[in-house]
């Protein structure tokens with residue numbers, strides 16, 4: 555193991571710190587005893603150079619533009635596996651070994667997808683128009699009262715039950731939050747429909763579970779729609795120590811109920827710098843309104859006196875094209891060809907924004923590329939998903955990642971409460 559030395563030029567003291575070899579990516583310096591040994595601490599606002607934990611769940615190579623879940627490339631998982639298989643990979647270490655195991659897991663989630671009637675009453679108490687991210691976070695917090703025993707989990711069975719329960723219930727909760735916000739009656743899960751299909755069904759069905767009737771008959775949920783949403787969920791399943799995952803870990807570090815920690819993660823995800831960007835991208839593309847206005851908006855994004863930012867662009871870790879955005883861009887074109895019609899006008903504006911930005915010195919110098927949120931909104935709109943559900947969809951996708959990260963934290967006997975220091979500049 556190598557070491558790195560820190561020399562205090564004021565006192566000439568020298569301190570050695572161990573270098574950690576990560577299994578992938580750059581090495582790290584173990585500064586955990588910096589304060590005890592050198593009497594000083596590090597300053598790193600936004601934690602751009604700081605790791606807060608060890609992890610084996612996902613890996614991002616920001617230079618290459620690569621994302622791995624448990625060592626599997628995200629593109630391969632999207633192409634070959636269902637989202638529920640990826641959930642199993644993240645919370646249970648392994649992908650299902652065959653079709654039977656995959657179906658069994660999906661079936662288990664279907665059986666767990668129903669909500670306690672008390673929770674349903676809670677959702678109906680929220681006002682019309684309430685943003686589903688706000689009501690969802692409240693609902694998940696209340697889930698901790700219904701499954702209070704998860705506060706003191708003891709073994710792998712307990713961990714799995716906790717994770718499977720919330721992964722199964724979150725689509726139902728998103729659908730209920732949405733339906734209440736528009737004054738529509740709740741549609742209970744249909745045990746005969748798979749995880750992703752069930753979600754679309756709970757959003758779309760009329761009372762008594764009937765789907766839309768057209769002159770040609772019942773408008774069924776198509777396998778193309780299910781497949782597309784499944785891929786979107788997988789692309790969001792985990793992403794290292796992003797703001798919401800870090801929030802989940804930080805809150806869990808106090809020993810709180812796991813669903814309280816996840817509720818906090820949902821709140822952290824809502825912000826436009828994080829998961830809330832997908833909703834803002836669509837708003838921004840509509841504001842641009844025409845390809846001829848793209849230059850004007852790009853100029854605004856570059857203007858340091860203007861707080862305007864190009865939504866769906868830039869990332870703390872990726873200094874290359876976000877691999878998730880690449881998959882989504884292709885998916886958008888593929889779905890359009892196969893009959894899920896995209897909004898061509900918005901699509902053209904998005905493509906023009908990308909083209910102009912990627913050839914502009916400002917974006918090139920700063921390595922600003924489209925991120926996962928740039929194209930997702932166009933696809934979700936084509937799947938008839940209302941805009942206010944874009945970030946809740948991110949929540950459904952990210953749930954296995956949050957569960958896996960939370961479990962990794964609480965299973966680690968050396969994990970400590972999160973308690974950073976401050977550079978005090980006050981009186």
Ligand code: CMC
Pocket residue numbers: 600793796826827828829831855856862863864865866867868869870871920922925926927
């Ligand atoms: N438009 C214009 N300039 C930008 C943008 C942007 N979208 N993103 C970064 N920059 C500039 C920024 O002004 C700064 O310039 P300078 O060096 O001259 O001060 C430089 O690029 C570095 O930016 P930063 O703010 O220091 O980078 P960060 O790592 O702190 O922030 C970010 C990352 C994602 C919050 C930021 O790029 C951003 O606000 N993007 C728009 C919102 C967005 O799309 N968020 C979704 C992120 S991906 C989904 C997820 O995982 O959450």
